Amino acid sequence: MNVIKKKMKKLITKLLICTAIFVAIMSCNKDFLDVPLKGRLSTDVFPADQAVTGCYAVLLSADKDWSLWGAWPDFLLGNVMSDDAWKGGNSDGDQPDIGKLERFEILPSNGNVSSFYSNFYHYIFIFNTTLAGLENSKELNDSVRNKYIGEVKFLRGYAYMKLMMAYGSKKGNLGLPVIDHPLLQSEAGKIPRSDFNTTWNFIIKDFQSGEVNLPAKDQYQSKDIGRATKGASQAMIARAYMLMGDWANCELYAKKVIDSHKYNLEPDFKNVFSKANKNGQESLFEICYTIDNYFGIGGWDFSHGSWWAAAQQPIPNGWGVGAFTNDLLSEFKKDQGDPRIVWSFVFGGDVDISSDEPIVLTFADGLDPDKLHNRKIWDPKYFQMGGQTDHNLMVIRYADVVLMYAEATNENNKSDIAKAALNSIRKRARESSFVDPYRTIKGYNFPANLAVNERVPDVTTSEKNLLRDAIWHERRVELAGEDLRFFDLVRQGRAGSVLRAFSVKYNTLKGKGFVDGKHESFPIPQNEMEGSKGIILQNPMYN
């Protein structure tokens, strides 16, 4: 019995020890499953200042983030789809989707059509998330909050405007799906396109928030240069009304900018796009770029440099995309001795003298039929960093406002005001310098012997149609390469006739396929159509 008892005791002890170990292990891990969020920023804390900065930063992401890489052509479609610029580039296979846009062989599946759309809606999502954060934040005082809201709404207006210019259809009375808050997944596919004017009015409202809440340009400290301003908001509203064809309001808002006396035309045209004069007196809003520390890291040039501008540099240093046409040059030549030719064109054969070793700009390779490039964003080789430049993207400038004012007043039958405004632009042009310190111009002979008053003479006609033509000419010349031409042609109702005539004149497919009533708008991208089955209507004639 004793033996058994002993054995039993031993056994029970063993069992108890094992059970104890087991239970101990099982219960010692109360917080075991709470894994801390290491190396990550939770949205539980809303960093208002950084979130607003982030809203500006996403505008650059098209240039420096691989995932959004497809968005960079947005910055030149207004040129390439017009009669101002060729797709250019290295070959047919280089950016073939842009080639299709230029030839108007546009399908809803076109890569640029879909990335343009997706990216801007992604920015809008980020803006909406930030706006929601700003509105809910308890730490902000109202004046800061309102200023931040004004900035983000300005950016949202800008994004919607870009989308609207590309995808809005006046003919079909179709605007965009207007999304004003961060959508939950459950809200997916439930928001149809608003009609044309409703969408524009939403955009205008966003800019009006900027107009009310934002300081004037000169009220910013120098460290905040580059942020959205009251004046920029007003100018964007003018542009929106111009695109809508609402000339009364366009005039009203253009006049607000002019009357604010915060902006002026640069006395010399060469300074408008000079990198030394970023955000200068003529500038209303620019997207800011710089060459930074991240250049060359990771085998590719992730940096805040302007890739869209690098792409437009002539081959071999650049990609040769968006090469100018002779047709654009002949528009300039309608006025004898327009100094803006010097500041708008780089010619094949010019010599880059920026460094000790002069370089002949041959543009030897690539699809560059007219051997012309955009001087506004051209960087001499010495000032490029690995083919990269730090030009800012001019979103809107004072000359544009003045020309909008001219066009609006002319439409509103105030031809004298219109003429004066137009001639202020022409005056600045003729008084501008025409010697480029960075190059010896070989491709063009500026008639330097022409007296100043013989260059770009004042427009004298007061006849509405003639004046309108003169203003349209001036827009094409003054704003060449600023991504507006195609959208101007569309709003002027003559995109088809102009582009088809171009195709015939220059014996090219470019512009040939333009179908009136269809190609004024991009198609809604395929993935949007499929993702929102039935809710989103396609633009006319794309089905």
Add this chain to the structure above:
Amino acid sequence: MKLTTFLFFLAITQIVASEAYSQTTKMTLQLSDATVKEVLNRIEEKSEFFFLYNSKLVDVNRKVSVDAKDERVDEILNSLFQETGVVYTVVDRQIVLTNKADQAGFISQNRQQQGKKVTGKVTDSTGGSLPGVSIVVKGTTTGVITDNTGNYSLTNIPQNSTLQFSFVGMKMQEILVGSKTTINITLEEDAIGLEEVVAIGYGTVKKSDMTGSVSSVKGDVIASSGSASFGQALQGRAAGVNVSSSSGTPGGGSTIRIRGMGSINSGNDPLYVVDGMPIGAGPNTADFLNPADIESVEVLKDASAAAIYGSQGANGVILVNTKRGKSGAPKLSFDSYYGLKEIPKTWEPGDAAQFGEVYLLAKKASGTPIGDIYDYYKPYYASLSGVDFTKDYSTAQQSLYAKLKTDHPQSTDWLNELYRKGIVQNYNVSLSGGNDAFRYASSVSYYKESGIIKTTDYDRLSFRLNSDYTVSKKLKIGSNITLVNSNRNGINPLIGNTVSGGLNPGSDNSLFSQAYEIDPVTTVNRTAAETILAGGDPANPFDLYSASRFTGTSNPAAGLARTSLKYSQFQLLANAFAEYSIINGLVFKSSIGISFSRGLENSFFPSYYISGQDRNLINSVRRINDGANSWNWINQLTYSKSIGKHTITAMVAYDASKSQYHSITASKTGTPSNDSNQQYLHTAQGISNADDDINESVLLSYLGRLNYSFANKYMLTGTFRRDGSSKFSKDTRWGNFISASAAYKISEESYFQDLNISQISNLKFRAGWGQLGNAAIPSYRNVSLYAATSHVTYPFGTATAFPGGSLTNYVPQTLSQGAIPYQIGNANLKWETQEQTNVGLDLGLFKNKVNFTADYFIRTSKDNLLQMPVPPNLGYASALPYTNAGEIENRGFEFTAELKNNIGDFSYSVGGNISFTKNKVLSLGILQEYPHSGNRIDGIPWRTIVGQSVADFYGYQTDGIFQNQSEIDNYKATDGTKLQTNARPGDFKFANIQNNNALNDSDKVVLGSPLPKFTYGFNISLAYKGWDLDMFFQGQKGNKIFMYEKYFIYRGQGNFNSIKGLPEMAWHGPGTSNTQPRIAADDPNNNFRMSDYYLEDGSYLRLKTIQLGYNIPKEICSTLKIANARIFVSGENILTFTKFSGIDPEIASSNINTMGMSSFEYPQPKTFRFGLKVGF
């Protein structure tokens, strides 16, 4: 561990232990009307004794009654076998029963020597010594047992007598003594397949007692496959296990799917468990293992089997057991092979003349004005004027080609710039042995492979040591350690590509795609003068590559030359366990494992200048250090007990694991030159950048299992598991998973045996049901996150432009830090749950010479963890949140059959398996359809639709090609509207499925599925004397492959090179083609939208391996002083039967958004190997 091995261990103990046990152990036994067998069983239960007997010699079914109180075992046995002629020999705990025993003769020790003496050694088929084998002189009771080195010595043997060698689990052999004095024999394993023990996770079970669906693959099959990784070696070997190799990349892995696709995008990879330690799911997780180390692989397929792994088992579980040491003299073996790898037959791109031909035809066909033609081709353009593109224009085509060929004979073979002959070699040395207290198995192996694409290399040095200690009768401890060091060139499997772009197979812009797309007019290199003209520096060898003249494609030879990526990885997998037997039948086991890996990527991006678009002006060097650590602690209690006919095994366990991944990236620009000795961070003088990434997750589980069997006829298994995961929020993190299964072995029923169906030796029915979980999503998906990286910054403030010159003295502008939302969290995320029902049967015929297994299963997954696609207007971009939505079902049959037989010296075996799986989406939450992400071609080629299978191909259906204008004009809708007004003769006619008044999105249909209807594998093995031939075939049927390459190289638009023969293949006049549209630079008809044009039948049958081996005869071996030797020649991927015209029909997609897509894959090479295996 097999039963034989188990017995084998026990047999050893008798030799060394004293006889004290039998003298001291007393027991009480009361049984009436029981069989002798039952009495013996009872003694075994009550003591540590066990019996060895041959039931033919000892009548164990004799009914007896026993009434013993506190008696010694010999006393009980004496009364049990009184007057039966049965005698027993007790050696420690082993008791051997024989009939008509002559006690004096059986134990040879201390006997007088008379007559002849015979000595010898008994070994098993692997050459290992066999202790405990009984050797009896036939017809007498004289006998002996081999000692612990397998040696025996028998004396006093009459001439002409015959010796009988027998051992449990081995075939008995008889040898005529004759004049021999030394008899060495090798015993062969008996066909005891049904007695095999299989791993089932947290324990083992006899194969015959299995209730769930488990496939086993033996280690030798894996080792002989010649695959670098064990995953590849599983291909076609087990029913319901679909393996496809990711690519022919050296060291490349494989994708494994068990019983179909259960999840849309939260992972479909099975869980890998190595020696009891879960090491995670995911492709290539266990591929670091040396295939030669693997003893067996078990695949837990159904829920009742896998449920014990709860939340990790949703996609099945693959249990890998590595080889363990056996007692005996040290066994040393060496094996090695050397092989050559060749490029399989694959697509050929057209030559330079064809490129020009296609370019010119394309431009002409679309009416391109001469102004838009390259100067180079302008002279030829005129020759096409007047060609009528609506009539057959073969003549114009041919003369154009001939003229171009004459004028420009130079043509670059770009593929040739990438390919080479590959070499594979493998060396493996293993050593194992031990005694009853300590056993070990170790190996050292070196594998090296150079790929058929230049610069892609892989080598692996691995070491493994498994050890087992029997500390005492109660305590066993052991450990398993694997160390692996591997090196890869060209490809980092973690990142999947090189930054220079290009060795990433299956990508839209890989070197392979470039080699197909670049024009062959361009030469590989250019002259120094041309380099200078283009802006390059002839002193830099990377600048001497040409830029493509006409296609804008990067030069693939330049990309290959620039590829400088080395990835080396060190992996350690180790676990230690202790098993303590608390009381008889109750065992506590604790096991701690760690898995540890450190990887280092060294990459260098040289500075070069080919063109403005293809350049990198500042070179940079990058290091990525990745580290993964995980630990896992399992504590389990197992209790086994047999009471009469009832056997029960109960197990409860607690399992905690934590895994962490951390990577650190450092890079720096501006090394002094591209020289390989300067490709270091230290020498780089430019800007440095550093970043890191960390991921952690934790899993905590409580689990239990109960196995019950009655009379060896009825078996029941039930499991329970409760898992908590850190990947979910507090309220949703716990999941419970249960399963139940049963089996009925009808062949054990007496009435069945009475039926006397002598052919049926085994028949078992199985049924099971269970639940499993899936949490295969990245960590932290339940919370929303901001990104505030160096990219999210903005240059506010007065700017100073870059002043020109070099960057050195430039002070960059200060950037303001921003933050953007980059991940949208979902706090309500919970487990994806799977339910699976399985019924099956096992059938053995003709004494189990033929075995057959069939299973039917229904697998349903609910609350799929899904990144639901949203329309772009939501703006989520890549920040898509996960949600629980949808329900998917997989149903299927699996059959496995095997026949083994021999006719004299000729033996053969034929085996095969086939599995049919039908996948069906039952629900997608709020969606009816799920267009996948990945915008390719015209929209998205994949769509998951409720009622269909996952990831169907979706698009238009072609209906031939319009041969003339009147066909186009007559293609009208019911209301008379012309449907394809933009079409021209030679364009596709697309079917108006809806028969409505327009051809639009509504006419898109499901075009096929990337999922095969069935997959199969079969092998044929033949052996005659020393020769053996093994052939293994593997294939699949009924899937479609989406040939994405066609979008580029079949297009004939002139902006890419095209496949050889395209002009002849393409429509070039009425009646010339009804499948390949005309060559044209534009595409007004949108011929190349997603349609069935891109799809091809992906069915194939592949002779995966064929091996001819020769075992060198024993006599030669013994003169060479080796135990055994084998040489073989083999071939892999030698023959493929398929209608697929692309690169390789074997396509693995671990990503649902690239399912069944062929996109310039790295083809599976043909390999020829020669090998040698020597045992010492």
